[in-house]
Amino acid sequence: MNSGRIVGMALLGAMLGTAAIGATRAAEPPLKVGLLEDVSGDLAFMGMPKLHGSQLAVEEINKSGGILGRQIELIHLDPQGDNARYQEFGRRLLNRDKVDVLIGGITSASREALRPIVDRTTTPYFYTNQYEGGVCDASMVSMGAVPEQQFSTLIPWMVEKFGKKVYVIAADYNFGQISAEWNRKIMKDLGGEVVGEEFIPLGVSQFAQTIQNIQKAKPDWLLTINVGAAQDSFFEQAAAANLNLPMGSSIKIMLGFEHKRFKPPALNNMHATANWFEEIDTPEANDFKKRWHAKFPDELYINDMGYNAYNALYMYKALVEKAKSTKLEDMRKVIASGDACIDAPEGKVCIDPKSQHTSHRMRLISVGPKHEVTVEKDYGTIQPYWLGEIGCDLTKKNDKDQYTPSHLPSKS
Amino acid sequence: MSAELFSVFYQFADVFAFLILSAAGLAIVFGMMGVINMAHGEFIMCGAYVTVGLVNLGVPLPIAQILAALTAGIIGMIVEFLIVRRFYKRPLDSLLATWGLSLIVTQSMLLIVGSAVRGIGTPEGSFAIGGYTFSTYRLVLFFCAVAVLAGLYIIFMKTRFGVIARATMQNAAMAKALGARTGRIYSISFGIGTALAGLCGALYAPTMTLIPTMGATFVVESFVTVVIGGANVLLGTAPAAVFLAMIRMALNASYGQIIGQIGMLFAVILIIRVLPEGLSSVLVRRGR
Numbered sequence: 217m218n219s220g221r222i223v224g225m226a227l228l229g230a231m232l233g234t235a236a237i238g239a240t241r242a243a244e245p246p247l248k249v250g251l252l253e254d255v256s257g258d259l260a261f262m263g264m265p266k267l268h269g270s271q272l273a274v275e276e277i278n279k280s281g282g283i284l285g286r287q288i289e290l291i292h293l294d295p296q297g298d299n300a301r302y303q304e305f306g307r308r309l310l311n312r313d314k315v316d317v318l319i320g321g322i323t324s325a326s327r328e329a330l331r332p333i334v335d336r337t338t339t340p341y342f343y344t345n346q347y348e349g350g351v352c353d354a355s356m357v358s359m360g361a362v363p364e365q366q367f368s369t370l371i372p373w374m375v376e377k378f379g380k381k382v383y384v385i386a387a388d389y390n391f392g393q394i395s396a397e398w399n400r401k402i403m404k405d406l407g408g409e410v411v412g413e414e415f416i417p418l419g420v421s422q423f424a425q426t427i428q429n430i431q432k433a434k435p436d437w438l439l440t441i442n443v444g445a446a447q448d449s450f451f452e453q454a455a456a457a458n459l460n461l462p463m464g465s466s467i468k469i470m471l472g473f474e475h476k477r478f479k480p481p482a483l484n485n486m487h488a489t490a491n492w493f494e495e496i497d498t499p500e501a502n503d504f505k506k507r508w509h510a511k512f513p514d515e516l517y518i519n520d521m522g523y524n525a526y527n528a529l530y531m532y533k534a535l536v537e538k539a540k541s542t543k544l545e546d547m548r549k550v551i552a553s554g555d556a557c558i559d560a561p562e563g564k565v566c567i568d569p570k571s572q573h574t575s576h577r578m579r580l581i582s583v584g585p586k587h588e589v590t591v592e593k594d595y596g597t598i599q600p601y602w603l604g605e606i607g608c609d610l611t612k613k614n615d616k617d618q619y620t621p622s623h624l625p626s627k628s
Numbered sequence: 629m630s631a632e633l634f635s636v637f638y639q640f641a642d643v644f645a646f647l648i649l650s651a652a653g654l655a656i657v658f659g660m661m662g663v664i665n666m667a668h669g670e671f672i673m674c675g676a677y678v679t680v681g682l683v684n685l686g687v688p689l690p691i692a693q694i695l696a697a698l699t700a701g702i703i704g705m706i707v708e709f710l711i712v713r714r715f716y717k718r719p720l721d722s723l724l725a726t727w728g729l730s731l732i733v734t735q736s737m738l739l740i741v742g743s744a745v746r747g748i749g750t751p752e753g754s755f756a757i758g759g760y761t762f763s764t765y766r767l768v769l770f771f772c773a774v775a776v777l778a779g780l781y782i783i784f785m786k787t788r789f790g791v792i793a794r795a796t797m798q799n800a801a802m803a804k805a806l807g808a809r810t811g812r813i814y815s816i817s818f819g820i821g822t823a824l825a826g827l828c829g830a831l832y833a834p835t836m837t838l839i840p841t842m843g844a845t846f847v848v849e850s851f852v853t854v855v856i857g858g859a860n861v862l863l864g865t866a867p868a869a870v871f872l873a874m875i876r877m878a879l880n881a882s883y884g885q886i887i888g889q890i891g892m893l894f895a896v897i898l899i900i901r902v903l904p905e906g907l908s909s910v911l912v913r914r915g916r
Contacts, residue, residue, distance in 0.1 A: 255743075256735065256743075257841060258839065258841055260738060260743035260744075260839070261743035261744035261839065263743075264743050388886055414884045414885065415885070415886055416885050416886075417885060417886055417889055419844065420845070420885055421836055421837075421845045422642070422646055424638070424639055424642040424643075424766060425639050425642075425877065425880040425881055426880075426885065428639065428881075429884075431759060431760050431761065432759070432760075445744065445838075445842070446837065446845045448837045449836040449837050452747060452749070452750055452834070452835050452836065453750070453763065455749075455750070456750035456753075456754065456763035456765055456766075457754055457761055457762055457763040457766075458754035458756075458761040458763070459761065476746070477744055477745075477746055477837065478746070478747050478749070478837075479746070479747055479748060482747075482749065514742070516744065
């Protein structure tokens with residue numbers, strides 16, 4: 217199988233080579249795109265599609281003439297899932313390589329480690345994952361889905377279909393904690409009950425006790441926001457113990473492709489709301505999948521992170537070309553005009569001026585006993601409205617903060 | 629009531645099996661031979677990957693697991709011959725060498741096999757008691773752990789090889805003078821240790837996600853079990869696992885996994901503070 221790193225290095229070498237040749241021909245130097253994605257360590261299986269999506273987009277854009285006539289040079293570093301390394305490599309890309317844009321980060325912990333470093337520069341930063349939402353920061357553009365797109369759709373549907381009692385198992389770091397907070401808030405509004413909440417340290421792989429705690433609490437369904445390969449062992453162990461409960465999640469299937477990694481029926485009855493999953497069957501999506509698999513024939517699954525990473529480069533291209541500038545302040549003027557849109561494989565997506573988060577077409581999917589994916593409901597395009605409603609307005613004020621249902625902007 | 633009681637036993641057995649199976653190999657290599665094997669987790673990973681590979685080729689699971697353990701044992705003997713042998717008198721250097729080996733192995737697996745391998749699924753079978761359902765395979769793991777303990781005891785206490793091995797570990801020069809082929813003893817002991825690590829990976833392979841760094845999830849538990857077991861590993865490892873399993877199970881059940889993990893590691897700190905020689909020192913003193 218291919219190694220991302222070797223491919224990355226080779227590609228980098230090739231690009232540096234072509235850049236050097238190009239430099240003698242054209243006066244315009246290439247645009248430098250700094251990319252931080254884990255392609256080794258515990259999250260490598262998720263990070264690999266992100267690298268591939270970025271490489272595919274760079275190749276396509278370069279082939280069709282680049283951005284404002286300039287070629288893109290992709291500089292990828294592998295922080296190996298280590299937040300300290302994210303900071304070190306982030307500084308290196310921003311200060312030494314002087315990249316024009318920084319993209320990447322997998323966990324919310326890595327994003328929050330990077331953000332203060334980005335904020336000290338005038339370089340734009342694209343975060344390409346779905347996440348727990350709430351970041352109100354002018355330097356950051358978020359390409360993935362957020363709770364008002366994922367939880368506000370999924371949780372009411374699960375309550376209506378399966379019942380009002382939910383048990384939560386969540387990874388014990390900012391993503392899991394804040395997502396659980398979202399669930400508490402939405403369940404309260406719906407008159408539901410959280411009968412149990414268990415936070416799992418990253419790296420824990422044994423769940424016999426958790427499974428029994430769940431059986432004791434007798435929930436109607438489970439919210440599974442456990443993260444990483446070790447914690448995913450929960451599904452195998454729950455299936456072996458015949459737990460047999462409906463499950464919902466904001467990160468399973470379209471992100472972790474557990475239905476491809478586990479033997480059926482371990483993921484039977486899992487539900488998720490997603491802006492992208494490989495099973496989307498539209499002409500645009502099929503065309504995109506064909507190009508991807510032509511370039512990366514060994515890809516097990518094109519996950520939403522990889523898809524969002526691909527979109528991020530096209531969004532960057534759109535912003536730069538509309539602004540006719542690579543400066544963050546000029547790009548933000550385009551965002552403020554509400555005109556920052558691209559035609560993505562899922563459909564048209566736009567950046568919301570107030571929060572700099574992206575609108576998405578959301579679908580609710582379910583997994584069957586043979587791990588087949590069915591679209592249960594199509595919500596159409598949902599705006600990332602929550603930050604704007606609670607008072608984040610980046611066109612007026614740069615908060616540089618992350619808000620949650622229990623940490624709202626102070627009224628001023 | 630009986631359902632609750634069984635559930636407590638089941639949870640205890642589950643944690644106990646995890647501790648024993650992950651620690652057994654290390655008990656031989658670290659506890660007896662004094663080699664700090666930082667690549668212990670990678671031998672576990674090796675056992676898991678070989679098992680999954682063989683099952684995908686159509687080999688029945690139990691046979692695949694035995695072959696995986698043997699593979700890990702043979703690779704262990706090769707590693708002993710090529711690397712570890714040169715570090716018996718330099719324990720800290722052996723730490724560095726085996727750590728380097730572990731890094732090379734995890735990265736190579738990532739390059740060769742890829743970042744994720746499709747699982748094989750836990751063998752069918754679950755049973756219900758009261759309101760709870762349990763996986764039969766987890767009980768199989770418990771009986772395997774007990775069998776491993778019994779097997780180790782027999783090999784090292786009841787066989788001629790065991791006597792010579794223990795003599796070699798205590799005083800290699802004297803054993804050599806008396807005619808023991810100490811080089812071979814070291815090699816076989818290391819092989820047994822890595823085979824047990826491979827067995828751990830083989831047994832847990834169906835229940836887990838396979839990634840190249842999966843060994844890391846076993847390493848902390850295996851080291852703490854061996855360390856608080858103390859100098860006499862054959863005597864210390866089992867009581868250490870019982871002790872840690874009880875603490876972890878009780879805390880997991882009442883306060884969840886975070887407190888369970890913190891509590892277990894806290895207990896380890898206390899034990900090392902109060903009994904620097906580990907649990908086996910108490911047992912040995914009693915025995916005298």
